[in-house]
Amino acid sequence: MNLIIIHSDELEQGRVTLADARAEHIRSVLKAEPGQRLRIGLLNGPFGRGTIETVLPEAVTLACEWEAETPPRLAIDLLLALPRPKVMKRLWAQLAALGVGRIILTNAEKVERYYFDSHVLEPDFYNARLIEGLQQARDTHLPEVRIVKKLKPFIEDEFAALYPNTLCLLADPSSEKSLSVSVSSSAEHVVLAIGPEGGWTPYEIDLFKKHGFKAIGMGPRILRTDTACIALLSLVTEIQRR
Amino acid sequence: MNLIIIHSDELEQGRVTLADARAEHIRSVLKAEPGQRLRIGLLNGPFGRGTIETVLPEAVTLACEWEAETPPRLAIDLLLALPRPKVMKRLWAQLAALGVGRIILTNAEKVERYYFDSHVLEPDFYNARLIEGLQQARDTHLPEVRIVKKLKPFIEDEFAALYPNTLCLLADPSSEKSLSVSVSSSAEHVVLAIGPEGGWTPYEIDLFKKHGFKAIGMGPRILRTDTACIALLSLVTEIQRR
Structure with missing residues (x-):
């Protein structure tokens, strides 16, 4: 997983709480801690950075910032x-x-x-x-x-x-x-x-x-x-x- | 299977008797009959034609003819x-x-x-x-x-x-x-x-x-x-x- 993809309907006031394979990846592979910034992407939208707020056994919460532009798609x-x-x-x-x-x-x-x-x-x-x-x-x-x-x-x-x-x-x-x-x-x-x-x-x-x-x-x-x-x-x- | 590959140690006086997946392919997919000629290749050698001599439930026998030259390999x-x-x-x-x-x-x-x-x-x-x-x-x-x-x-x-x-x-x-x-x-x-x-x-x-x-x-x-x-x-x- 080289990019964590967020769906727009998962966002709540610029935050997302993950509880699936993405949370597991953040905890076990990236071993990320609060304050750390991760590469994220909005499905069908721009790339961004997610700052980890909490890492709990059941969920990981990120505050998301997005780039202004969506990258072009291949033709x-x-x-x-x-x-x-x-x-x-x-x-x-x-x-x-x-x-x-x-x-x-x-x-x-x-x-x-x-x-x-x-x-x-x-x-x-x-x-x-x-x-x-x-x-x-x-x-x-x-x-x-x-x-x-x-x-x-x-x-x-x-x-x-x-x-x-x-x-x-x-x-x-x-x-x-x-x-x-x-x-x-x-x-x-x-x-x-x-x-x-x-x-x-x-x-x-x-x-x-x-x-x-x-x-x-x-x-x-x-x-x-x-x-x-x-x-x-x-x-x-x-x-x-x- | 677009080519039937024969190993040189399987050849006996220009004939080969197949009893594995190749025979099964000849019987069930190609539904080939005696007299029919199939595209064959010698492992690490030239292409050729195999003429079917017998098709039995336990084995298929082919008479093999080989081209003069082995095709070049990719570099x-x-x-x-x-x-x-x-x-x-x-x-x-x-x-x-x-x-x-x-x-x-x-x-x-x-x-x-x-x-x-x-x-x-x-x-x-x-x-x-x-x-x-x-x-x-x-x-x-x-x-x-x-x-x-x-x-x-x-x-x-x-x-x-x-x-x-x-x-x-x-x-x-x-x-x-x-x-x-x-x-x-x-x-x-x-x-x-x-x-x-x-x-x-x-x-x-x-x-x-x-x-x-x-x-x-x-x-x-x-x-x-x-x-x-x-x-x-x-x-x-x-x-x-x-």
Whole structure:
């Protein structure tokens, strides 16, 4: 936990009383004492400093001061064919840590329907994991999660309005085109589509291409969904930083 | 499993009989039948084609033909402060899938000694995971694993001889220098050092810098060890591909 994230509804007259894993972290890992100042962040808001007022076995109280500005968020969204629940469970925190703005989880021909019934898609479950990732990476922007059970109508009817000025990339192991060639401007908003373990079908690839997606590859290696997500998101972010 | 890897000692007069997870994959996932040709690879050797001769409940037999040349291996090694066994367990296959040549796992001030007693560091355990990663990524090069219990003598006495013409990079979240600036030539062999969850100590950073390591950063985000490994290895590989 490299940042303690506070929710705005936890604040009372500029103070917060923590009684969960954050309090435990302050007591046992940071071994912080009254008067000490800790790095804090307001969920979807600015960073700040929390001055410890009391450390009790049942709770820790902090007085919070906030910076004037909320840090900018990264300009990258992910459209991901829903992976197996076991993989998705591990991926939430990593996606938040990498700074994804919106996570769109979609059905695809090679996605099993029952994946959508998993508890890993319940907001209480994923929000906790996403915040864990933010606390790791020192970010305050909670990714927006959207679950799309039908890919075709989403791409045909909603996608263009949602992403008017966006570079749309489709990870395709068969593409020779590298990311560095496709992502040029640092200011560009990017949405990256990553397929299921068995890949998108030719029909799905065609659907994406018809709606403006450019195929990009990472060389001949075929990566697991979670590895591919981390690899490609890092590549796009690094190019955007230049 | 995107490639079926065969060990040379399994071959008998150009034939191999499989009775493990590979046979199961051929029967249940590929649903392959006699006469069908499958993509195979010889561990640390060339790719090839295996023609199915028999599919029995207890075993599958293939006649193997090999390409003339072994594909080149990527020019990237990883020097990693040993993470918690739970993290290391998941990382093996991913490192092999990303094409790391040599994995050096080292002690560091902030690495717990007991991590070195874990079964995840036993060759039988990790070789199985590494081969799983190769079969995923379609590679035949088994990474070499080296376990270093004392970082200082390794860097001072052995490192230079092991890496004479190598670009040595040290992942350091406090560094402003991006990877794209540091890795220039596509031919360059790279060794990348990644620290423990709590970071390297100033003494350790100094030791690396004295021995020619250049610090590189990935921006202000602090990533978990496993996320950082995947992110940085992908970045180096992408730059080397250019």
